[in-house]
Amino acid sequence: MEPSLARYIWTHTKKQQVGILMIVVLSMIPYFMSFDLPKLIVNGPIQGGGFEQPGATQPFMRLHYNLPFIGEVLFFSGFQLDRTATLFALSLVFLLLVVINGLFKLYINTYKGRLGERMLRRIRFELVDRVLRFPPVYFKRVKSAEVATMVKDEVEPLGGFIGDAFVQPVLLGGQALTAMLFIMVQNVWLGMIAAVIVGIQIVLIPRMRRRLIVLGRERQLTARALSGRVGEIVDGIGAVHIHDTSNYERADIAARLGLIFKIRFDLYQWKFMVKFLNNFLAQVTPFLFYMIGGYLVIQGRLDVGQLVAVIGAYKDLPGPMKELIDWDQARQDVQVKYQQVVEQFTVEDLIAPRIGALTIDDPAPMTNPLSAINLSIADDGGAMLLNRISLQVKPGETVALVSTATGGAEALAEAFARLNWPDSGRIASGADDLLELPEAVTGRRMSYASSDVFLFQASLRDNLLYGLKHAPLTSVPYDGAAADQRRWNVDEARRSGNPEHDIHSDWINYASAGATGPHDLFEAVRRVLDAVVLSRDILDLGLRSSADLTRHTELARRIVELRAALRTRLEHEGLSGLVAPFEPGAYNKEATIGQNLLFGAAAGPELADRALAANPYFASVLKQAGLDRTLYEMGMEIAEQAIELFADLPPDHQFFQQLAFMSAEEIPAYETLLQRLKNRPYEAVSETDRAMIVTLSFAYIEPRHRFGLLSDELMSKIVAARNRFYENLPPELQNAVERYDPAKYIAAATVMDNVLFGRVGNNHPDAPDRIRSIVYDILDELGLYAELLDVGLDFNVGAGGRRLTGGQRQKLDVARALLKRPDFLILNRPLSALDQRMQDKVLRNVLEEARRDGHSPAIVWVVTNPAMAMMFDRVIVFDSGQLVEDGTHETLLAGSGIFKELLS
């Protein structure tokens, strides 16, 4: 990158910089005209100059010029106006000039702002582009948070500076020079004094600023290190808590903040010191004028008029000088920042842009063998991971890499994936060096998965399809406002040197997954998920989440059929007792009283959980149904029982998980409430207290809690209240609840709850598992299995995929590598988080899936257990960075080498 900020700005904005300068110069004309006008107004119409006779008129807007050789030329003789009319006319001209000046200022500021923002966009993009092209080794040394803070914060001030980068010095320098010249013309000696002082300012101030620059650089580095550390704490929070090192981290952060404070305070002190000196020098000049100039006047060598003119002219000097010095300060500040960032982003062995160039058309398959030729790889400490290895993997071959602890097979797999660059020797595809092939070839025809998985914070689907998003394949038709917006986007992207690829285009390369479009991609997805044994986990996620009905319409459409199928199936297997279905006219004993009353899913906060009892409409329904008092008494009974059972336990006791009515923290509050309300008649209890007590009864399930509080009469009253609630539901609550309707899908509930449409019995310990497998069967029978899998694929995997287990992440990574049907599939201990049995199963599935439909990719698998090597055509054994054995499983087994030793 260009090391000098000024040159960088000039290269990319010279046209605009010249343009803005012209406009600024142009804006000077009305600016100076507006200086002259007040004098005209005061001298002319107000004081009556030129209007001495009553009724006298003056020409207005008379245009005449004295041209050389031709003499006076009259363009326009003007309007004749009397005194009052002239006053109005001139005042209006003044107003006009004010408007014009304002507009100029607005335009110039907007122009500068836009210029700066475009450059900021360009720099940021260029930085991220470089990150995308850094060689792999760089990422071992840099903290992600530091890079992020450089791209985001450290270049930010550049945007504000760029608009002023050239205009400001030209303009202010011009003003200062004019004032200087004027003084010189008045009196050379006084001019010299002013020049000397300005000279001192120009020499001394930048010298003093050097320390400011050093401090500024330190400030930037310490701040960057701070954000790196904060990032590290966030990423390593588990380690912090495990080792009780949070106070060590606190101390570290406090020490860093202390250092930053010290640097910043030093910086302020210096800054104000410099400012003070600067101001002092500026003000000492008039002192010299008065003293020396005065002395010269007394001596008679200078007349008073000259002195007054010099002092008057000097008034115009400090302003531009001060601004110029401020500009210089800003320049140095951003220059330091820029240099710091550029230094960090100037890296050797940057990947050439052509390697990552956008390629729409798919490259031809890689039909050449992949070879390592005299390949040596050392780790950062210089220890040899691989020492002059030569081997060749032919297309279609399946190879197991078996390695002792120091074998180096992982390094070879990483080298095949271009994640680890050779120190000597090379990897070649046919005759081409692998590192010279464009990523469009290696990223589409080869695939890699390892135990170290990175997932993006997006849905499972996005992560799975990530490996197919190489290029924007469709051009999205835009119309109306969207088309304008798109044009603007493209235009602005070009002006800032950004690419114009449309992020809204369909980037998914269906063909490489063996599909033709979105409609049949799912088949491929399902197959790879089955292969890595991840489908079941995703189905479970799907069942537990609520479906997005705009995408998963089929589930909602066939919900009645689904529910009926489940009932029939349960009856058929004699399991009807496992589920108590919701029926609009009956009480569901396995559900809570609250659920039975509301008989719907709360879709907003108004009727959810604790808010239900406090809702005025709901309370009024309870009252009309004659339930308010009953439920209050029930709540009192529950409170008494709960407190009797739990009051003695410490708040963190695990038994509290069993207590559905209240949390451990609420027990003391309920204890005092109970004391207060015990002998008080119901009528005397306040609304809030009633709600507090009634809400306890809402969580009650008779078969589970077994307090014996539910009678047939109460149940029928509750069902009656349910109907009453929906009959007069006020409009503001219409959207707060979705009533359970056997014929309707409930958007706010999970898929499982929708299919079940009831509650699983509390006294069958294995019921949830049995029901779940029945639900899967039914979904499969009705052809809705795919839909449910799709619901599960909406699951957001969280930052770095942390909402998935380690095993699930690794399986997803393998599925992603499989999905693009590569010619070379490199797997580097991809399933290390799984137990051996599961690894074997996935290994068999993956080998089979990779070869489906007559495909025969080469598969290179670094195995975690030598026994797995049996499944491969060829076995290569590594020990201490050397290739020690190479052959079929049988031959190696028959020999007496390391492989046999490893197996026994």
Next chain:
Amino acid sequence: MLLKDEVGMLQRVPLFSGIEPTKLKLLAFTSDRVSYSAGQILFRQGDEADAAYVILSGRADILVNSDSGPIKVAELVPNSIVGEIAILCNSSRTATVRAASPLEALRIRKDHFLRLMKEFPEMTIEMVRVLADRLSHTTADLIDARSAK
């Protein structure tokens, strides 16, 4: 059957007979009421032990695997407890328990059981007494068996 009836049932189990009713009520409340139909398996030999069961009503068979298939070694009647040894010893199930009729039981989870023992020493002492009693019976049986040879 309500919570208070369950407490009454628990009191009749020798292991729990010396424990205060309020503690038994807590034990009952935090346990799951489970029901099985005849033939259903409560747990299998070799499974990891995660709970003990107190039979409230119905009967169950204790079966042990042998070369010639499962052999019934004992029968459980109401008020008996089963599976408590395995959760105390952290061992796997030594036998299979199968419901012989519709069965109602109280399922006491292992962690709850151990927590209660830790918190209420009087309960632990009572349990040690019952177990020691059983051990001395077993020892006596062993001596009888040896001398009978």
